[in-house]
Amino acid sequence: MVTPSLLSISVFYWSLHRPYLMPPVVVFVLGVIQDIISGAPFGLSSFIMLIIYVIAVSQRQVFVGKAFIQMWWGFMLVAIGMSILTWVVMCFYSLSFIPFIPVMVQSGLTILFFPLLSWIFALVQSGLMKHT
Amino acid sequence: MALNQGTAWKLAIPLKVFFQRFAFLSLICLSIALLVLGKADLVLLERARTISTDAISPVLGTLSQPVNAINKGIERVQELASLVEENERLRLENERLIKWQAASRALSKENEYYRQMLNALSDPLVLPITARVIGDSGGPFVRTLLLSAGRLDGVRNGQAAVGPNGVIGRVVQVGHQSARILLLTDLNSRIPVILENSRHKGILVGDNSNTPKLGYLPNNAKVAPGDRVVTSGDGGMLPAGWPVGVVSAVSEGQISVQAYADWTRLEYVSVLRYDLPGLTDKETNPGDLSESRLGN
Secondary structure, eight states: OOOHHHHHEEEHHHHHHHHGSSHHHHHHHHHHHHHHHHHTTTTTTHHHHHHHHHHHTTTHHHHTSHHHHHHHHHHHHHHHHHHHHHHHHHHHTSSSOOOOOOHHHHHHHHHHHHHHHHHHHHHHHHHHHOOO | OOOHHHHHHHHHHHHHHHHHHHHHHHHHHHHHHHHHHHHOOOOHHHHHHHHHHHHHHHHHHHHHHHHHHHHHHHHHHHHHHHHHHHHHHHHHHHHHHHHHHHHHHHHHHHHHHHHHHHHHHOOOEEEEEEEEEEEESSSSSEEEEEESSGGGGGGGGGGGESSSSSSEHHHHEEESSEEEEETTTHHHHHHHETTTTTEEEEEEEESSSSSSEEEETTTTTTOOOEEEEOOOOOSSSSOOOOOEEEEEEEEEEEEEEEEEOOEEEGGGGEEEEEETTTTOOOTTTOOOTTTTTOOO
16 A cells, blocks of 8 residues: 655655755654654665755745746656655665556655645644744 | 844854755765665664654554544445445355355364374464554555554564454564564565465565565466465464465466455454474464463
């Protein structure tokens, strides 16, 4: 059973919109927790999440304040790229050919979940803005 | 004052940026180092994983309860729609099963009698420990489950895990109150199995797909789709004769097996405590319940 990678959506969204809430250390720790829960090799999620973080932070000008569809498009590219990278890393890690379809299913699901989660995050964000 | 603050900021920002860069790079290196160390099978890292899984398991256990409740509620509503047909089907099945029950009772008596005549050793008792599934890897790369039972409950490394329909995998990591099951679909899973009818032995090799492959069969073994696959008991850790799945496809050099387990609806899983005198010791696989909380 493959589930969407909610963590990558969260890391992408918050490093774009509120980078100070998502410093690299937090990204790293979140990745480690993800690896503990999922049983994946230690460091795999941290590695991928840190790359997502650095892409998001470096491309802030391109995305922030633009239409949502543009951000979604950007996330799609990142998600597909990261899925392929994870797959390559895992193939080398286990020294065998891992079926590729579940990987693509996961990144497809993640991309489909992106609007829902970013809508929720946007609500949280406006809530935060009101308080500060 | 405002000016001073401004210059302080101007100085602070590049420093901060530098620190962030540095932190980022060192964290990237750290995660790569973790990956490499993990590949080297470091005992320390394994222990860290066990301890952290243990620490996280109560949280997961609590979180999984409402999720399970919601899933059950949805299932109930779905079942309501087909209640009449389901009832009819179950009645027919029940009739059939009662006949089977009579047959199997007679056969087991007969078997017992033959065993007595031959003075054959019977298989040791298998004691299941049933626990709730509190976590699912959910990713495309590993197929594991987290259970809410651990060393304190008598779970040990290597024990077989069975779902309601058949074997699902074996225990690979045990903490005090949690255990991780490596599903038989995982890339690293190897389960000794036997074809129920032809009695040829092989190894069920997981490959991260939903249909593990049957390998290491003798060359002259005849396999056809529909053949039942059960555990062979080789190696002494898994009890023999537990249902695993059916052969779903036989193609050039590859035999796919469809497991009986319903991967999407695993809520409770039993770990089998199985004691082979002389082959298993108390540390690796305690067969008696004395040290477990369950026995008290």
